[in-house]
Amino acid sequence: MIRRPGSASNSGTLVSVKVSLCHFLHRLLLLIGLVSAGGVLAHPVSAAEKQDSAMPKVLRVGFSSDIFTDVDTRDAQVAMELWSRELARGAGINQASVTILHTSEELAVSVRKGSLDIITMPALQFVKLRDTLSLVPAFVASNHVGRSREQLLIVSRASGLRKFADLRGKTIDLLPEKRYEPAYIWLEVLLKREPKERTVNYFYRIDKAPSASQAIMRVFFGKVDAAIVPRGSFETAKTLNPQLGRQLLVIAESESIIGDISCIPASISIKLRHAMENAAAHLHENAMGRQMTALFQIDRVIPYQASYLDGLVSLLEEQANLKTKPAKRK
Numbered sequence: 567m568i569r570r571p572g573s574a575s576n577s578g579t580l581v582s583v584k585v586s587l588c589h590f591l592h593r594l595l596l597l598i599g600l601v602s603a604g605g606v607l608a609h610p611v612s613a614a615e616k617q618d619s620a621m622p623k624v625l626r627v628g629f630s631s632d633i634f635t636d637v638d639t640r641d642a643q644v645a646m647e648l649w650s651r652e653l654a655r656g657a658g659i660n661q662a663s664v665t666i667l668h669t670s671e672e673l674a675v676s677v678r679k680g681s682l683d684i685i686t687m688p689a690l691q692f693v694k695l696r697d698t699l700s701l702v703p704a705f706v707a708s709n710h711v712g713r714s715r716e717q718l719l720i721v722s723r724a725s726g727l728r729k730f731a732d733l734r735g736k737t738i739d740l741l742p743e744k745r746y747e748p749a750y751i752w753l754e755v756l757l758k759r760e761p762k763e764r765t766v767n768y769f770y771r772i773d774k775a776p777s778a779s780q781a782i783m784r785v786f787f788g789k790v791d792a793a794i795v796p797r798g799s800f801e802t803a804k805t806l807n808p809q810l811g812r813q814l815l816v817i818a819e820s821e822s823i824i825g826d827i828s829c830i831p832a833s834i835s836i837k838l839r840h841a842m843e844n845a846a847a848h849l850h851e852n853a854m855g856r857q858m859t860a861l862f863q864i865d866r867v868i869p870y871q872a873s874y875l876d877g878l879v880s881l882l883e884e885q886a887n888l889k890t891k892p893a894k895r896k
Contacts, residue, residue, distance in 0.1 A: 622683065624661040628676060630687035631668045632744060633826050674699055677831065689824040689878055690747055700832040709865035710825030711874045714798030717749045719756075719818040720785055721792045730756050730818055736791035737771045739781040748823045748878060749794050751885055756818065758888040779803060786810055792817075821877030827870060 647664045665682065667673040670691060676682050677699050685701065692703065721727040727736070743750050757768055773790060775781035778799035784790045797819070804811035 624663055626663050626683045628665045628667055628682040628685040631666050632688050686828045689827050692827050701829040702832050703827045703870040704830050705828040705867050706870050707865050708868045715822045716797040717752050717794055717820040718797050718800055718816045719794050720814050720816055723813055723815045735770050738769050739773050739775040739790045739793035752820045755884050823878050824874045
């Protein structure tokens, strides 16, 4: 049984703010990839409009609130409206509107009504909705796929902990659940692989760390026995402080779990979709794209590939299988 996490130390607030801003601007980069450098988005009102890919009068952008868990929703709304208007003007569109969707039901209704042109959401939310909505996954950020998206279970080398079973009765840090839900699913899978009698009250305590950097440092300083963090965050921390690489140890790792996905309605024309792909491919070559990637360490936008979902789908399948199988006994 996993007890819900409490709150860890609030130290490192400035670091958390910087991380939150980087996450927030990553969504802006996805938006730029869809509307800049020749990426014209059309709202398919009629068959004629689909054929000539006419410019919409208003670019309608939707964002799941689940991608703004580390940013105040009101701040996100204001910032996204300002950026969307600027980007719309650059693409020759007179106006832009932004809708932040607070539930999956709200998102689904908006898509079915045809009231959105672009929708960005966490990959887990997309997987849960893809069988019921006519959406085409279009773009991801390159640092939201690949090895950097693996989840790592880290401990101190000096602790003597070397495998998951060693963590019974220990303390562990997790990142905020709403933003890092796949990490919680992975932990659930690790627990279910253990004999049934060993999973009840498995950990002495589970805490919530506001950021990966704080979780890593809490393990480093011995304030907690273990933590689950993305590989990308761990590798960055080791680069900044090589001592972390010498004193911390990875004892388990997940498959790569994709981050956010930007989707477009399936009704948008192939011609228009190709125009967006071309815009995204060259985003990092224009001045705005270079400034954002350099200042906020955001990678370029790349076309979505079906294989990017493999790790997440595999994790969900194992979770489902373990729920239906009898638990192992000693």
